[in-house]
Amino acid sequence: MDAAHRDGPDRYPVDVRSLALQYSVQRFPDSPIKRVEADDLDGFEGALLPGETRKNVWGILYDSKQTAERARFTVAHELGHYLLHRDKQPKGFWCGEDVIVRREVEGIEKEADTFAAFLLMPLHDFRALIPPDHKPTLEELGDCARRYGVSLTAAILRWLEYTNRRSMLVVSNEGFARWAKASGPAFRSGKFIRTRASVFELPGASLVATMGADVDPTVVVRQSAGVWFDEPVEESCIASSRYEMQLTLLHLGAQSARSWHSEAPDEEDSFDRFKR
Numbered sequence: 001m002d003a004a005h006r007d008g009p010d011r012y013p014v015d016v017r018s019l020a021l022q023y024s025v026q027r028f029p030d031s032p033i034k035r036v037e038a039d040d041l042d043g044f045e046g047a048l049l050p051g052e053t054r055k056n057v058w059g060i061l062y063d064s065k066q067t068a069e070r071a072r073f074t075v076a077h078e079l080g081h082y083l084l085h086r087d088k089q090p091k092g093f094w095c096g097e098d099v100i101v102r103r104e105v106e107g108i109e110k111e112a113d114t115f116a117a118f119l120l121m122p123l124h125d126f127r128a129l130i131p132p133d134h135k136p137t138l139e140e141l142g143d144c145a146r147r148y149g150v151s152l153t154a155a156i157l158r159w160l161e162y163t164n165r166r167s168m169l170v171v172s173n174e175g176f177a178r179w180a181k182a183s184g185p186a187f188r189s190g191k192f193i194r195t196r197a198s199v200f201e202l203p204g205a206s207l208v209a210t211m212g213a214d215v216d217p218t219v220v221v222r223q224s225a226g227v228w229f230d231e232p233v234e235e236s237c238i239a240s241s242r243y244e245m246q247l248t249l250l251h252l253g254a255q256s257a258r259s260w261h262s263e264a265p266d267e268e269d270s271f272d273r274f275k276r
């Protein structure tokens with residue numbers, strides 16, 4: 001498979017730290033990234049900051065409490081700010097959890113997140129592992145997360161961006177959905193969960209509500225209409241002890257003949273964008 005990586009990295013996970021240091025000094029020798037370091041960021045996930053005495057050198061910081069997977073995404077996000085936005089905000093960037101974990105933001109924060117996802121999980125590679133029509137299990141998505149060195153959440157969000165399937169991720173704790181993300185085809189067919197303005201209680205008969213932290217991630221339950229939506233879904237769930245959260249993967253039925261077509265053009269390859 002690696003021979004197919006025309007322009008992209010041929011090795012995963014992407015070594016984003018070395019990339020930030022080496023690429024920036026080669027490409028922008030007058031304003032390179034000089035440091036990539038862990039620090040106690042006191043509630044923030046990451047930062048891109050100019051030097052205190054030399055404003056034309058930059059440093060990337062990531063919170064020292066992060067796992068290696070989270071830190072990799074954070075550094076890639078800050079590298080995105082460096083490449084795309086540093087002229088717009090010469091005082092630098094402080095980035096919080098909503099940005100880096102949930103990717104529920106607009107504007108430059110969304111651009112930096114998109115850059116990070118493109119860089120760490122190139123679409124051509126991800127699609128070769130999980131084709132757009134395939135219905136992956138949590139184990140298969142976990143294999144992708146390990147390949148790319150990212151969190152399971154980050155890998156699922158990336159897959160939801162390109163799948164042709166109607167599927168959804170629900171992140172919950174203590175009986176309530178904290179946030180959820182539907183694939184484009186699911187959203188366009190009216191299947192999504194609102195969590196911003198209202199509270200969503202997990203369905204009483206759902207696997208996640210009945211099993212909680214004891215759930216077996218290899219179990220797939222076919223739920224009848226009325227449990228999650230007005231149609232059957234396949235539900236599987238994994239508990240994350242680190243954050244005391246559960247991730248629930250929902251697969252709705254395949255597209256009908258009147259299909260919910262993706263109107264979005266194919267995403268550009270990460271390195272096409274990166275090289276520009």
Ligand SMILES: [Zn+2]
Pocket residue numbers: 077081093094095096099109112
């Ligand atoms: Zn940011």
